[in-house]
Every structure is written in structure tokens, then in C-alpha cells.
Amino acid sequence: xxxxxxxxxxxRGLVKHFKETxxxxxxxxxxxxxxxxGLLGPNGAGKxxxxxxxxxxxxxxxxxxxxxxxxxxxxxxxxRGLVGLTGQYASVDEDLTGTENLVMLARLYGFSRAASYARxxxxxxxxxxxxxxxxxxxxxSGGMRRRIDLAASIVISPRVLFLDEPTTGxxxxxxxxxxxxVRVLVDDGATxxxxxxxxxxxxxxxxxxxxxDHGKVIAEGTSVELKASVGSGAVHVRLADSTDRPAAxxxxxxxxxxxxxxxxxxxxxxxxxADDGTERASRLLPALHEARIMVAxxxxxxxxxxxxxxxxxxxxTEPETSDDVETETNEAVx
Amino acid sequence: xxxxxxxTGVTPARTDPGLNPLRAALALDERPSRPGSLGxxxxxGWRALLKIKHVPEQLFDATLTPVIFTLMFTYLxxxxxxxxxxxxxxxxxxxxxxxxxxxxxxxxxxxxxxxISKGVFDRFRSLPIWRPAPIxxxxxxxxxxxxxxxxxxxxxxxxxxxxxxxxxxxxxLAVLLLLVFSFSLSxxxxxxxxVMRSPNAVMGVSMMVLMPLTFAxxxxxxxxxxxxxxxxxxxxxxxSHLVTATRGLMAGxxxxxxxxWVLVASAVLTAVLAPITMRIYRNRN
Numbered sequence: 001x002x003x004x005x006x007x008x009x010x011x012r013g014l015v016k017h018f019k020e021t022x023x024x025x026x027x028x029x030x031x032x033x034x035x036x037x038g039l040l041g042p043n044g045a046g047k048x049x050x051x052x053x054x055x056x057x058x059x060x061x062x063x064x065x066x067x068x069x070x071x072x073x074x075x076x077x078x079x080r081g082l083v084g085l086t087g088q089y090a091s092v093d094e095d096l097t098g099t100e101n102l103v104m105l106a107r108l109y110g111f112s113r114a115a116s117y118a119r120x121x122x123x124x125x126x127x128x129x130x131x132x133x134x135x136x137x138x139x140x141s142g143g144m145r146r147r148i149d150l151a152a153s154i155v156i157s158p159r160v161l162f163l164d165e166p167t168t169g170x171x172x173x174x175x176x177x178x179x180x181x182v183r184v185l186v187d188d189g190a191t192x193x194x195x196x197x198x199x200x201x202x203x204x205x206x207x208x209x210x211x212x213d214h215g216k217v218i219a220e221g222t223s224v225e226l227k228a229s230v231g232s233g234a235v236h237v238r239l240a241d242s243t244d245r246p247a248a249x250x251x252x253x254x255x256x257x258x259x260x261x262x263x264x265x266x267x268x269x270x271x272x273x274a275d276d277g278t279e280r281a282s283r284l285l286p287a288l289h290e291a292r293i294m295v296a297x298x299x300x301x302x303x304x305x306x307x308x309x310x311x312x313x314x315x316x317t318e319p320e321t322s323d324d325v326e327t328e329t330n331e332a333v334x
Numbered sequence: 335x336x337x338x339x340x341x342t343g344v345t346p347a348r349t350d351p352g353l354n355p356l357r358a359a360l361a362l363d364e365r366p367s368r369p370g371s372l373g374x375x376x377x378x379g380w381r382a383l384l385k386i387k388h389v390p391e392q393l394f395d396a397t398l399t400p401v402i403f404t405l406m407f408t409y410l411x412x413x414x415x416x417x418x419x420x421x422x423x424x425x426x427x428x429x430x431x432x433x434x435x436x437x438x439x440x441x442x443x444x445x446x447x448x449x450i451s452k453g454v455f456d457r458f459r460s461l462p463i464w465r466p467a468p469i470x471x472x473x474x475x476x477x478x479x480x481x482x483x484x485x486x487x488x489x490x491x492x493x494x495x496x497x498x499x500x501x502x503x504x505x506x507l508a509v510l511l512l513l514v515f516s517f518s519l520s521x522x523x524x525x526x527x528x529v530m531r532s533p534n535a536v537m538g539v540s541m542m543v544l545m546p547l548t549f550a551x552x553x554x555x556x557x558x559x560x561x562x563x564x565x566x567x568x569x570x571x572x573x574s575h576l577v578t579a580t581r582g583l584m585a586g587x588x589x590x591x592x593x594x595w596v597l598v599a600s601a602v603l604t605a606v607l608a609p610i611t612m613r614i615y616r617n618r619n
Contacts, residue, residue: 052456055460056459056460057456057459057460059617077462078462080460080461080462081365081368081462083460084460085456085457085460087453087456088453091452091453091454091456091457092454092457093381093385093449093452093454094452095384095385095388095389096381096384096385096388097388100381100384104377104380104381105457105461107369107373107377107380108369108374108377108461108463108467109366109368109369109461109462110366110367110368110369111364111366112366115364115366122355122358122359123359125355125359126355126356126358126359126360127356136388152457154359154360156365157360181356184356184357184360185360188357188360188361
């Protein structure tokens with residue numbers, strides 16, 4: 001266990017209720033300085049609420065949290081001077097241009113007028129927005145929008161950066177750009193706490209991660225540890241004929257010796273593959289062929305968040321419908 | 335952790351020259367000292383002006399409301415109430431000025447609520463700045479809209495034959511007093527903007543607050559013909575006192591007590607409502 005000085009973020013028993021819902025229900029988080037930590041969970045799991053408490057935007061009902069050794073309630077202002085925040089709820093003004101947004105923030109951090117314009121220029125340059133600085137943010141594409149949001153959160157080079165679903169709704173190219181930016185930030189010494197719905201994203205970026213469900217941490221560890229508990233991969237099958245699904249389900253279950261998940265798509269099935277199960281998975285295609293079941297698609301890959309959830313909780317993810325808990329939708333991307 | 339390809343491979347900065355400016359931008363040692371409360375509020379005021387520049391449509395209400403109100407009420411009531419519109423205008427114009435400006439204060443809450451729903455406010459709340467700065471700055475920006483509305487109303491009044499005996503000084507003082515009161519009254523709308531669920535709900539409730547304040551006053555007629563219960567409301571309605579003081583200043587006959595009453599009322603409104611606004615702002619979920 002790392003000692004106190006090395007922890008950039010330390011939360012103990014964080015609780016937040018919204019009316020009857022316990023949005024965050026006793027969350028502990030420890031993030032050593034200079035690392036990336038992932039909060040993984042479906043919509044409405046409580047990720048955003050947890051981040052907003054750590055970023056001093058929301059007062060916890062119980063528990064405590066420290067960022068770089070400063071209490072988020074008693075020393076909120078000190079914390080605000082050390083952290084950056086980007087997410088659905090911490091956006092930029094879309095009526096203003098990119099330059100105006102960054103200049104405004106630089107002025108609010110205390111830069112002189114000239115220094116603010118210089119800072120805005122170098123940030124726009126750094127985020128590949130040099131030509132778009134004079135345009136209103138509402139004209140930006142989803143990827144540009146996310147980059148200006150990120151730029152806005154590092155106006156003063158924060159030591160801790162909170163990224164709330166930084167790539168939700170982005171195309172793969174823009175997503176990779178955001179990932180590269182996060183890596184450079186961490187390389188530079190920043191600590192990053194990011195929330196995501198994608199296991200792949202946490203796997204790519206995070207040193208450690210927590211899986212959150214219904215406001216509780218249900219698993220914690222490195223991605224290696226997490227996958228060990230879940231199985232290293234999953235088989236996804238799509239049939240040519242949906243009437244074959246019951247037969248296919250039986251064959252997959254027998255061959256892999258694992259429960260089969262039936263997707264809402266009547267042609268699709270998936271199942272987890274144990275760490276030593278790759279050989280078994282390779283027997284699947286011949287077995288299906290033997291049974292005269294036509295396969296349209298077959299893939300062996302990383303488990304999805306759904307499969308992680310199924311493994312950890314025994315049930316698939318179920319997004320909350322109540323919108324006063326959290327609405328982690330793609331609105332911000334539009 | 336050793337298996338993640340992302341962290342063991344070549345760092346992206348070395349493979350992608352496009353990220354070098356990012357490293358340069360991050361190599362920032364300067365941590366400037368925080369701006370004062372006024373500096374932060376003025377920066378938000380600047381934001382409000384930029385929004386007017388980019389979305390000039392938001393001045394429609396500030397320019398059209400005064401024109402419609404002044405023309406409509408002058409010619410609607412003028413003949414019946416004062417014999418002819420021109421004489422009525424001498425009485426009505428200061429009142430209609432007050433009403434036009436107060437009506438457009440509702441947009442304060444609307445704008446604030448829109449900011450919240452678009453996620454801009456959480457960014458502001460995450461900054462190490464004087465907490466009321468975003469709201470105070472927005473209110474300061476709004477005074478620009480109120481000034482535009484005042485110039486429109488008075489300009490149109492002068493064209494239609496309004497002649498203020500108080501001269502330029504009287505008119506300017508009257509407008510300043512109106513701006514002070516509008517700023518103070520706007521705190522009602524910042525509260526509504528923070529507690530209501532949608533910008534449209536804010537508009538609806540704000541209008542319900544404004545109607546009795548502006549119509550049940552001495553804007554249009556002398557209250558002496560009203561029934562007793564209404565007279566007592568008009569008597570305590572701060573808008574009536576504001577209209578009396580505005581009329582007095584424009585006519586050059588204002589008494590100190592009339593002006594002081596409005597200033598005290600403004601101070602009380604701010605002293606009560608601003609802390610409530612800030613309390614809700616701080617504890618918002």
C-alpha cells in the first residue's frame with residue numbers, strides 16, 4: 001500500500017444520495033501520483049457523481065476525500081487551483097470562439113491579457129486547433145469539441161486531471177488523438193482519473209481501475225487482474241439463421257464449458273473464454289459446421305464491459321432510466 | 335503493470351511530431367496569482383458582451399420590447415386617460431421605461447439555466463475564483479442590455495414628443511437608478527434559474543413574478559382610482575416607488591427620500607437574495 005504522500009487522490013467511503021437513490025454508495029479510491037486510474041461502469045453507475053465530488057463540485061453526504069493531500073470540502077479552493085476537469089458537465093461556451101473560451105479561462109486563472117492570448121494560442125496549436133481558434137465552438141466537430149474541452153482543462157497545467165468519459169461518442173481516429181493527449185499529460189507528471197464505459201479504454205490508458213455498479217466498487221485492480229477474474233476473452237458469434245440459435249447456444253456452452261449470453265439481436269450469441277480456453281474456442285467453428293449451423297460472423301476478442309459485468313455480477317449491464325441520477329449520454333458530443 | 339501495449343511501447347510524442355506543441359504547452363511553470371473578485375466578475379461580464387457580439391438576436395427583446403410597449407400603451411390609453419396621447423406620454427414614459435427594462439430582466443434566469451444545462455457552469459465552479467463572479471459578471475453584462483432598452487425607450491419617447499424637464503442630467507440619473515434596481519431585482523431570477531429544471535420553466539415562473547410587480551403599480555395610471563386593497567399593494571410595491579423616483583428625476587422634481595427609498599430597497603433585495611442565490615449555487619447537485 002503506497003503511503004500518504006504519494007497518493008494524488010484518496011477517497012474513503014464516499015456517499016451521495018439523490019432523493020431515494022444512493023448514486024454513490026461507499027466508494028474508496030486510491031490513486032498514486034503520476035498514474036492513470038479508470039472508473040469503469042455502465043450509464044448511471046455513479047461514476048460521474050464520484051468524479052464531481054472529487055472535483056469539489058458536489059458535497060459528499062458521507063465519507064471524505066483528499067486531492068494531493070487537501071480535503072475536497074475544507075480546502076476546496078486549494079484543490080480547485082490544482083485540478084482540471086473535463087466532461088459532460090464541465091464544458092466550454094459554444095457561443096464563444098475557441099480562442100475566446102481559452103482567453104477567458106486564462107484571465108480567470110490570473111494571467112495578464114497578453115499572456116492569456118499567448119496561452120490560448122499555444123494551447124490551440126498543441127491541440128491541433130490552430131486554424132479553428134476564431135470559430136464559434138458550436139461549429140466544431142465532435143473530436144474538435146473534445147479537444148477544446150481538454151485544452152480548457154489544462155490552462156494552468158493541472159497536477160490532477162479528471163476526465164469524465166473523454167471519448168464517448170467519438171470516432172476511432174478522434175478517440176486515439178484523445179488517448180495520445182492523455183498519455184503525454186501523464187508522461188509529463190500529471191495524475192489522471194478517467195471514467196469510461198469501455199474496458200478497452202481503461203485497458204489502454206489506466207494503470208489500475210475500479211469497476212463501479214449501483215454506486216459501489218465491485219472490483220478493483222490492474223487490467224490483468226481484472227481480466228484474470230473475468231477470463232481473457234470472449235467469443236462472439238452471429239448466425240445466418242436465427243432459428244439455429246438454441247442449437248448454437250447448446251454447442252457453444254458444451255464446447256467452452258461456459259454460460260452463453262444471448263444478445264437482443266436474435267442472430268447473436270457470445271460467451272466468455274477462460275484463460276486456457278483458446279484451444280477450445282478454436283474447436284467451435286468445426287462443431288457448429290458439423291451441426292449444419294451457418295455462421296455469418298465469428299470473432300474471438302477482449303471481453304466487453306457487458307461480459308465483465310456478467311462475470312462480476314451475474315447479470316448484464318442495465319442502464320438506469322431515471323435521469324435525475326445521472327445522464328451520461330452522448331449529448332455533449334453533439 | 336507490464337502488459338499494456340500502450341505504456342510499454344514507444345511514447346507517442348516520439349512517434350508523432352504533432353504532439354510536440356502539446357509538450358511545449360504543458361511545460362508551463364507559471365502559476366499566476368489569482369485575480370481579485372472584481373477582476374473575475376469583469377471577465378464574466380466580458381463573456382456576456384462576447385455572447386451579444388456572437389448572438390446579436392438576444393438584443394431583439396431589449397430593442398423591440400420598449401418600442402412595442404411605448405407605442406402600444408401611448409396610443410391605446412392616451413386618448414382615454416389624458417385626453418390626447420402626447421399629454422399621456424409625459425406621465426407614461428418614465429413608467430414604461432421601468433416596465434420595459436424590468437420585463438427583460440427575466441432573461442437573466444433563462445441564460446443562467448441554459449448555461450447550467452449546457453455544462454458551462456460546472457467548469458466555472460471548478461475554478462479557483464471568487465464564487466459569485468460568474469453570476470455577478472452575467473448581471474453586469476445584462477446592464478448593457480438594460481441600457482440599450484433605456485436608450486430605445488427614451489429615444490422613441492423624445493421623437494413622440496416626450497419632454498423631460500429634468501434635462502439630460504435628470505434622465506441619466508433616472509436610468510442609473512433603474513439599472514441599480516434591475517441588478518438587484520435580477521437576483522430573484524438567478525434563484526429561479528438555479529432551481530428550475532428547464533429554461534422554459536424559468537421563463538414561465540419569472541413572468542408570473544413580473545406581471546403583478548409591473549402592471550399592479552403606478553406605471554399606467556394614478557392609483558387613487560383603484561380599490562383599497564389594490565392601492566395598498568401598489569403602495570408597498572417597490573416598482574411603484576421606482577417609477578415615482580424615475581418620474582421625479584426626469585421631471586427635475588425628485589425628492590431625496592424618493593431616490594433613497596429605491597436605493598435602500600435595492601440594497602435589501604441584494605442583501606437577502608444574493609446570499610440565497612450563492613447558497614443554492616454552492617450546493618447545487
